[in-house]
Amino acid sequence: MKLRHRICGALAALAASIFVGTTTLAQSSRKLSESSPHGQIVWDTYGVPHIFAKNTAGLFYGFGYAQAKGHGSLLLHLYGESRGRAAEYWGPEYAATDRYYAANNVAERGAEWFGQQSAEMKLYLDAFAKGINDFAAQHPDELSSEAKRVLPVTGIDVMTHWERVMEFNYIMPEQRALPANTPTNEAELHMPNVLESPRDEDGSNGWAIAPVKSANGHPMLLMNPHLGWAPSYQTYFEAQLSAPGIDMYGATQVGFPVLRFCFTDDHGITNTVNTISAGTIYKLTLSGNGYVFDGSTHPFEIKSRSIKIRQPDGSLKEENFEVRTSVHGPVFTRKDGSTVAIRVAGLDRPFGIEEYWNIDRAEGFTAVEAQLKRLQVPTFNILYAGKDGHILYQFNGVSPVRTHGDFAYWSGLVPGDTSENLWTKVHPYEDLPRVLDPPAGWIQNTNNPPWLNTALPLLDPSKYPPYMSPISLSLRSEQSALLLESKGKLTFEDFVSLKLSTRSLMADRLLPDLLRAAASNTDPLVKQAASVLAAWNHSDDNDARGALLFEIWAAKFAGAQFSSNKNYLHPWTMSDPLGTPNGIKDPQQAVSMLADAARETIAKYGAIDRPFGDVSRFHLGNVNLPGNGGFGNTGIFRVITWSALSHGERTPIHGETFIALVEFGNKAKAVGITAYGESSQPGSPHQGDQLQFLSEKKFRPFWRTLAEVKTHKESSWSF
Numbered sequence: 001m002k003l004r005h006r007i008c009g010a011l012a013a014l015a016a017s018i019f020v021g022t023t024t025l026a027q028s029s030r031k032l033s034e035s036s037p038h039g040q041i042v043w044d045t046y047g048v049p050h051i052f053a054k055n056t057a058g059l060f061y062g063f064g065y066a067q068a069k070g071h072g073s074l075l076l077h078l079y080g081e082s083r084g085r086a087a088e089y090w091g092p093e094y095a096a097t098d099r100y101y102a103a104n105n106v107a108e109r110g111a112e113w114f115g116q117q118s119a120e121m122k123l124y125l126d127a128f129a130k131g132i133n134d135f136a137a138q139h140p141d142e143l144s145s146e147a148k149r150v151l152p153v154t155g156i157d158v159m160t161h162w163e164r165v166m167e168f169n170y171i172m173p174e175q176r177a178l179p180a181n182t183p184t185n186e187a188e189l190h191m192p193n194v195l196e197s198p199r200d201e202d203g204s205n206g207w208a209i210a211p212v213k214s215a216n217g218h219p220m221l222l223m224n225p226h227l228g229w230a231p232s233y234q235t236y237f238e239a240q241l242s243a244p245g246i247d248m249y250g251a252t253q254v255g256f257p258v259l260r261f262c263f264t265d266d267h268g269i270t271n272t273v274n275t276i277s278a279g280t281i282y283k284l285t286l287s288g289n290g291y292v293f294d295g296s297t298h299p300f301e302i303k304s305r306s307i308k309i310r311q312p313d314g315s316l317k318e319e320n321f322e323v324r325t326s327v328h329g330p331v332f333t334r335k336d337g338s339t340v341a342i343r344v345a346g347l348d349r350p351f352g353i354e355e356y357w358n359i360d361r362a363e364g365f366t367a368v369e370a371q372l373k374r375l376q377v378p379t380f381n382i383l384y385a386g387k388d389g390h391i392l393y394q395f396n397g398v399s400p401v402r403t404h405g406d407f408a409y410w411s412g413l414v415p416g417d418t419s420e421n422l423w424t425k426v427h428p429y430e431d432l433p434r435v436l437d438p439p440a441g442w443i444q445n446t447n448n449p450p451w452l453n454t455a456l457p458l459l460d461p462s463k464y465p466p467y468m469s470p471i472s473l474s475l476r477s478e479q480s481a482l483l484l485e486s487k488g489k490l491t492f493e494d495f496v497s498l499k500l501s502t503r504s505l506m507a508d509r510l511l512p513d514l515l516r517a518a519a520s521n522t523d524p525l526v527k528q529a530a531s532v533l534a535a536w537n538h539s540d541d542n543d544a545r546g547a548l549l550f551e552i553w554a555a556k557f558a559g560a561q562f563s564s565n566k567n568y569l570h571p572w573t574m575s576d577p578l579g580t581p582n583g584i585k586d587p588q589q590a591v592s593m594l595a596d597a598a599r600e601t602i603a604k605y606g607a608i609d610r611p612f613g614d615v616s617r618f619h620l621g622n623v624n625l626p627g628n629g630g631f632g633n634t635g636i637f638r639v640i641t642w643s644a645l646s647h648g649e650r651t652p653i654h655g656e657t658f659i660a661l662v663e664f665g666n667k668a669k670a671v672g673i674t675a676y677g678e679s680s681q682p683g684s685p686h687q688g689d690q691l692q693f694l695s696e697k698k699f700r701p702f703w704r705t706l707a708e709v710k711t712h713k714e715s716s717w718s719f
Contacts, residue, residue, distance in 0.1 A: 047678035047686030050240040060124040064131025076147040082161040088308040110160025113350035125155030128257040172279040204272035206383040208391035213441030215489040221385035223261040223270035223660040231680040236658040251658040267386030274381040278345040282416030300324040345398035346378030365390040373429040387664040395433040395450040406466040448477035475635030479505040505635025507538040517587035529598040540630035542613030553597035562633035620688030625695035671699035
């Protein structure tokens with residue numbers, strides 16, 4: 001614990017020489033503003049911080065301070081979770097997760113990773129943490145008492161949080177290793193669990209446009225991550241970071257000290273969650289006090305661990321437990337009594353923060369690719385577009401080298417009794433799928449496997465190991481490609497217009513057949529439903545009067561996940577990847593589903609043709625506006641996953657978050673939004689203040705020059 005809460009003496013001294021010293025924490029903001037020795041943060045009218053620092057360490061300091069202002073209680077909560085001490089701070093509901101992180105050595109590894117950083121990067125991480133601490137000291141009333149239990153934080157916390165999110169939220173989250181409902185049959189055991197989920201969870205869209213596809217020869221880039229809307233490790237924070245030789249703009253997840261979605265005047269990168277199998281769950285065969293491996297019984301390595309759990313009276317109860325480890329990794333007992341071990345790739349990759357930082361401030365594609373080749377970021381597709389005219393799709397991450405099996409095999413429970421299944425190496429950069437400067441001049445990714453990210457012909461999956469990624473394509477991915485193919489050379493206005501599409505490809509594919517089948521039906525309700533759908537423009541817009549009915553019918557036709565192929569006449573096929581699935585196998589059954597959907601729509605929404613935005617609401621705090629956008633698996637590019645109906649409305653739980661559309665001319669031009677706003681702090685005016693743009697399908701310009709920022713200034717603070 002002493003290691004976790006220390007700052008190395010040399011680094012502390014260096015930090016004190018660069019920033020406002022610890023003795024100045026009680027000084028007023030006015031006095032700090034007057035002195036202004038190291039930089040300034042200017043918050044614009046949407047609460048976006050523009051950090052202008054005199055050196056790089058000051059930039060990290062200001063970024064930490066700004067994140068604490070926008071999301072202080074959330075940020076500290078996240079760091080408490082990453083420490084594996086959430087139960088100590090907040091109670092027994094966090095105990096299971098603390099045990100999981102303890103078993104995986106998350107806190108210890110975070111400290112080790114911090115120790116492996118360069119002296120420069122250690123300084124930056126500590127500076128980011130100091131910015132958080134200083135905000136907390138200056139504004140204690142703005143943070144919850146529960147969150148302040150985590151203070152103070154250090155650079156080790158920043159690194160540990162990064163490790164936790166990358167390795168144990170993205171690659172091997174607790175709910176994957178230890179699901180609440182254990183699979184009950186062999187088919188379920190090998191069901192790929194990182195393909196599109198029922199609601200396109202953890203999804204994103206990304207586009208890169210080359211000069212040959214651009215009307216004025218300027219490359220363009222779309223950043224469009226889709227994650228949860230509830231405050232969590234998935235929450236995005238928008239910022240501008242400017243210092244000598246540095247001027248970058250973009251967004252990252254709360255608690256990260258570098259931008260994961262970033263553009264400069266030189267280039268930009270965006271990320272989407274990829275279909276990579278970077279972690280393995282092994283099912284062990286127990287024998288005596290050990291497990292069977294290669295025909296003999298091996299003993300578990302056993303270590304004692306402990307966590308503290310806060311009791312209702314505020315006291316702490318210590319819980320001791322044993323952690324078993326096999327040759328594969330830490331061992332767990334699932335709810336069904338089975339024993340599994342998990343193996344996570346990337347635990348030897350401590351330089352992911354540094355890799356993003358170097359990519360963000362690089363100049364030119366060659367410099368960016370040199371960083372990508374390090375493979376320190378363990379997952380994500382990465383898309384690049386730059387002023388130099390290059391565009392890139394990279395299937396990035398740590399993909400284990402295996403001797404056999406396909407993606408489904410390695411995504412399920414893998415037999416752990418043989419060394420043939422125990423991987424020890426990962427593929428180098430050169431082995432991974434990528435698309436560089438395709439002739440069509442465009443690249444897209446919407447969490448689809450790497451085989452179709454530009455115009456046909458696609459990458460040949462047979463040239464890659466079958467375990468590297470599945471062979472599939474969602475309707476959202478098809479819609480993404482078809483939108484880009486629908487126009488020739490794109491103006492920036494075209495680019496923006498395509499991004500705003502709420503049109504359902506599933507509706508385009510199926511409604512003609514459904515309406516033909518319904519035409520001869522005599523049921524008045526079917527006729528009414530068919531009339532509503534015939535008048536609908538297939539888009540989930542605020543005023544759409546057929547979208548709710550279609551959504552309910554689509555769930556009946558293609559299952560609750562909108563992803564079953566069984567009722568299509570022509571299921572999806574690799575030979576026609578952008579034309580299938582299509583057609584209705586049993587038209588009369590589909591009409592019967594329409595009658596059921598009509599009754600359900602009336603019962604649920606009060607009318608068969610209720611406007612979509614009447615019940616689909618962008619509602620945060622005091623802001624409550626008509627919503628648009630829908631489920632990605634119906635082939636909608638503008639993803640909004642709606643909650644269950646409550647008090648007559650449903651609200652987003654996932655989908656459009658940070659959106660940026662960038663054109664790289666002499667100077668980068670960009671528009672976008674952070675959908676839910678820049679703050680999760682109670683009472684903040686920047687919680688939901690950008691929903692108007694989302695509701696009206698508009699964007700705001702990104703202000704980047706000091707003159708622009710000061711023209712639209714809400715407040716400022718000098719440090």
